[in-house]
Amino acid sequence: MGEEYSPAMHAPRLGQPDLGVGIGLRVPHYPAIFRRRPKVDFFEVISENFMVGGGKPRHHLDRVLENYPVVLHGVSMGIGGPSPPSREYLNELRDLVRYTKAAWVTDHLCFSGARGVHLHDLLPLPFAEEAVRVVVERARAVQDHLEVPFALENTSSYLTFTASTMAEWDFVSEIVERADIGILFDVNNVYVNAYNHGFDPFEFVRAIPHERIVQVHVAGHTNLGKYIVDTHRGPVIEPVWDLYRETIELAGPVSTIVEWDDEIPPLDVVLAEAERARGIRDDALGVRESSVRGIPEERRVPLLARETLPDDDRPWIQGGPRDAAFDEISTRSE
């Protein structure tokens, strides 16, 4: 009996388009985006911020959709939790997919709570067969339900479980292969986890199935010395760009998003970071064409040699601030 057909056998990015280089859509940038309509290939929007009835969030989304393609990135699915994602959540997400005509949907390889309690965090899973089985079954169901390709992001973490029986890259690979879904490959998360858990990040980059990478994330982080926090604050550091370059050399042209969620700077700063990504991407694609790959060993920065910062007592929230109710106008009853 022949092997079952899988798009991954035939096309990079599971056949999904290369949208170029974009940025995460963030509320503080709305005025500049709507006024200047900057040159951005596409935006990634946080799904949950727009899974609402109407009002300003949907109005702003409409204005973005008039001029740019968007992809959806969720932070609340909790696909590896004790209970499967709720049907209500998936229905609302599917409505948003249809509304935005997003080419694909992503969320995180994590769990977010238990017994009906939602902790609004991306909690790590043990890298073990039971978690693989749980996520594979649900990821297939989610992809069927959403009716567009679904990809899971490798998540940053601050702990590992004694129950883990495999490396993180094997865990990710096993899940995406068995579920036949895509990878949203966050190279900053690879760096964060390599620092926090002590492995070679390039091993991660090289080990995953590159044809399944439908999108890449790059972002800044906060190094607290004993561990790195995935704050999406500040510019992307050089070692993360190195991982990005290596990823593109291996995977080819993949849609790339710059995330910046805390201490969000003016739009131009984030756009400059996106241009940096574009330059590196172009270089890496050139290298890929010439088949001379790899980042010289001497250029790599040792993981534990980074600058350290004082204790961080701020929350990190993916997607930055929500659109929120602020100024109200008084009217008189007549």
Add this chain to the structure above:
Amino acid sequence: MSDLAKVQEWMATLLRHERALPLDAVVREDASRHIAGNDRLTPAEQLEIYREQFWLRHTASLVEDFPGLSGILGQEDWERLVEGYLGEVAPTSWSLRDLGDRLPAYVERCDWLEHHELAVDMARLEWRYIEIFDAKDASRLEAARVAAVPQEAWRNARMRVAPAVAFLDVRYPVVELRRKLRMASKNPVPIPERQPAHLVLHRGSDHNLRYTEVSAVESALLRLLHQGEPLLPACEAVAERFPDDTAVIQASIGRWFHEWARREWIVDVESL
């Protein structure tokens, strides 16, 4: 229950603890069974990173959504309130937007608060704002739609109130106080005197939030219409409740309806 689910429930329960996990000997022992740790952090210390973030993230979200309430209470009482709320009322929605949905009811029970009634009013106002801010959009009521309702059908006509309209009775001028608190830097904002009012909170088609003070009679009528009561029975019920204002209702109903439609509070009329 599977081993995976057991570990997840254990972890999810611990992350809502109010005190630092590494200080607890039982947690330290359990953590070392489930979590690997490394040469820089013990298993309990790794877990503690997530616990701290649970509190920081949810507290920050509540501060953002309830600037008026946190401004009234001050740092110490606000922290006590939030700790109690998050400890007692676990977040269950996938959206942080819903985190404060049960806060007004919780504040009502917190009679230890110094300005309790004021705090209750403010919590209710701020939650209503969140509700109408992203409620479903609705089209403006077209004149042709009104004209199509036969004269004799108005008695039992049902008005559809826009999803982005909310009604709120307050005892203090909390809208104005909220604005002052949000604008105040370090200058203290005086606690206002009681000033009961009936408010209609509304998001207009320009997406801005508006508030309008209406009379008790108008408020009562609007609420009944919102609940689906047909026009005439609603007017009769309000007249019964406010017998001195029967003439006012009769004289004003046409003008009120016109105003409600103009303000986009009423977005449809269903004649039976």
